[in-house]
Amino acid sequence: MERTTILETKGLAKWYPTRGGPLSEKMYLRAVDGVTLSIRKGETLGLVGESGCGKTTFGRTIMRLTEPSSGSIVFDGEEISKLHGRGLKHVRRRMQMVFQDPYASLDPRQSVRSTLLEPMRIHNVVSSKAEAERLAEDLIEKVGLNQDHLSRFPHEFSGGQRQRITIAAALAVKPTFMVLDEPTSSLDVSVQAQILRLLKKLQEEFELTYLFISHNMAVIRQVCDRIAVMYLGRMVELADTKTLFENPKHPYTKALLTSVPTPDPTRRKELAVLEGDVPSAVGIPVGCRFRSRCAFAAEKCGVSPPLVEVEKNHWIECHYDIDFDSHAQLELGQGS
Amino acid sequence: MSHEMKQPEKNPAKSRRQHSDLRFALHLLRQNPIVMAGLVISVATVVLALLSNLLVNGAYWHQQNLTLRLCWNNPAFGWPVTNLFNCGGQVYPLGTDAYGRSLLQMIILAIPIDLQIALEVVASAVVIGVVFGSLAAYMGGLIDEVILRITDIFLAVPWILLAIVLIVVLGRSLTTLTLAIIITWWPWYVRLMRSQVIGEKEKLYVERLKMMGAGWPRILFLHVIPNSIYPILVQSTLDIGSVILTVSALTFIGLTPNPLLPELGNLSNQGIEYFFTAPWLIIFPGLTILIISLGFNLLGDGIRDIFDPRLRR
């Protein structure tokens, strides 16, 4: 099956101006600082990183909830970074987003039925009221709830159920691409698995492409085909899931993976490998931005590292190819 | 232990309780006697206002019987006042006023007048507040600045001066009285609505609607305003009592269209004049104002207490 790219960003950046002090130079919070990646049709691409890495901002920017500071976003062959008004509305029908907090995602005064019918009305998806009703009934069942839930209100539902409702509403316009921003982070562990399974089922049924944003490495592993690791606004590693977990190449990825506790007491390990906290995204220093916390930092790291394909479909933004066991560092030349 | 979803999630306890939102509210109401009292008083006031013309002849207040002025003959209790006039034959339960009219009947006639003004003022303030407050908050920028500054100007002027000037210029009538109070009352509602909408428009469901492709009119009118309006409604209930007090204050200082008009402020005005000779004339109208204000106040408070925690959930 020929895979085509459904969404591609080139050098996407989103900078927020911060109030400068007595100095005249304006400081920027560089939430997303030049991200180039492409998402293939039908895949689930994971976007993982800690707080401040820019993954949520990236998701919101490609959804055009905010306008990018620079760079391009090409969705289904169309450049959408500068679209507004009707043109943008047209695109919105094909891309939808599920947010992290199911408790705040729904208008508390709106019934479930109304929540599902509204997107249909906005985009004229159906031609008659009866058809809309039928679609709503179909959707609510597809997400695992039942028809008499349609007349109820959000406060009568649990977090997991509310998330199902938002997913159903997103599907009402028959999108092709969905950004899932930490969709299960606010939910209990036992419910989390239900929602993830639902998302997988819906992906197959509706032929969707997912961008799955999360800080939880364990969840990412279950759900994604490929994973991009972000740090301070840039993508530092991109690989297939299996490769990323079994053979991470970027020091940050490695540190991230070793910091994750495993639910197995026989495998306790020295967790803390990374010193210090995630630095601020304001006034990012020149060169590799992971330098201050990297155990392998060397002089060359004062220069911004290139994005290099270290092996097939495995990219890292680093000057070195590091063997974490032997600590051998191999300098990466220009062009792999 | 792998399970597919055999049956959809249901929370039986929740669905049972929700079956009637109204029933639930009433249940909470029953548990809260103070609110109950407020509700009873408010309802009684409105009923009394509606029935006033049935209870008392509408033209009664034109009649004056100066021979019976300031007299008291309620056999149930008396007043420790010297030179207490006696009304003679027919019993006047609350005595008479300075024009010899039964105070009880005057009060009954006064309630609908005061209540009507209060409701008109409050309704107008709510409408103005909602329209301009939400526009200012949602549009932001220049519109917000302009509306805010106008609001500030009105708030900067002492309300009583503003009201006096208006009534003097436009002439004394119930309409101008109402208008004067509306002019001094609306700024608070604009501010209140504005702050509500500013908070509401940042909420996640608004962002989701934008993501969905909803335009600003849909978001503002169908979602943001209905969710923001609640404190306004509570405030308006609380304000009914305050407006009646304001009307009374204005008529008290002489801005009444007609001193004979059955109006609680007018009656209180007479009451002050004759405080030492006919204390009932200030006490009963005053008590009426107090009870009505209290009733609506408690009702408003109660509504807020009962509904807010649930909405917060």
Add this chain to the structure above:
Amino acid sequence: MSQAHTQEGGDDILSIQELKLKFHTYAGEVSALDGIKLSIKKGELLGLVGESGCGKSVTALAIAGLLPPNAEVTGGDVVLDGKNVLALKPEEMRLARLKDIAMIFQDPMTYLNPVLTIGSQMAEITRAEPKLFVSTLVNYRLRQIDKQVEGTNPNPGLPAERERLRHALESQSLGRKELNELTRSYAISLLRSVRLPEPEKVFEMYPFELSGGMRQRVMIAMAMMRRPKLLLADEITTALDVTVQAQILHLLKDLRSEINTSVLLITHDLAIVAEVCDRVAVMYAGNIVEIAEVHELFRNPLHPYSKGLLASVPRADLTRTPDSIEGSVPDLLSPPSGCRFHPRCPKAFEVCPSRKPSMIEVAPDHYVSCFLYGGLNGKNNNT
């Protein structure tokens, strides 16, 4: 790090017996705790794990005497180091919170006073009841002096100070100035021990100047200042990044062995439990359903809920689709009858809705509350 921490003394520092608690709310009575039984040995790190609404935070609040006014304890005891906490008068409870129990919460930003410096907030602790801290402060300073005296070029004023301090220790009282100085140096040393960089600077900083991870360390330092017998840690790493979480957990383990404090670690994250805890208690809907030593629980979970919970945890080290538990957590306004898990339990049978199972020791130090393992006739039989 050692796998099993040797506990000094087999005594229980905390023992909760049949604790029942309910909340009076507008909507009705919420049965938050349904007769829980829990104990923590001296020096032990017990994990209390469960999903939202199961009552784990409420349990901690009950121990610390920080329950909201609409909470009512309807039965049971909470015995901390021999004292019945529930029976204490407010003043006694306050002192207990000062010296015996320390609690750390999830979001340090809301629990630190934003208008006071870190230093003033730490100083508040000793200023509240100086008598309780005299020994700690003086002994710390004496150790410092001893070290300095043995070192090079000791300050000539030290022996005099040492005498003054010994005198203060005997009389158990300190002058105000002395108290402040000693508190300051002790606090800074604690900030250093929680691995905050430049602790002297941090002492003078305001909470908003610190990151989440740093604030949480400050909270830990403030707790450690009292050298409590029991430390209650309620979801302390939930709001933190995973790399910072790793540091905090590491720190917790180190501190626990240094001061020999018992810790009640409350979390919903089974992975954290596996990493740091000695024993684990699993909670569901106001009941403790299983207690076991950590390896035993993960190797051999008995209660169907524990099994379900373990099976639903996603793993970063394996690719395995996690299972889920059918249904959702019950509404405690009208909880299910009998065993509260029965509506979601794949192994439920006739007796489950009718009675609540009692806690039975199925294997050495492994307790379960489930009819599958006995308790039908009050006897222990392995089915």
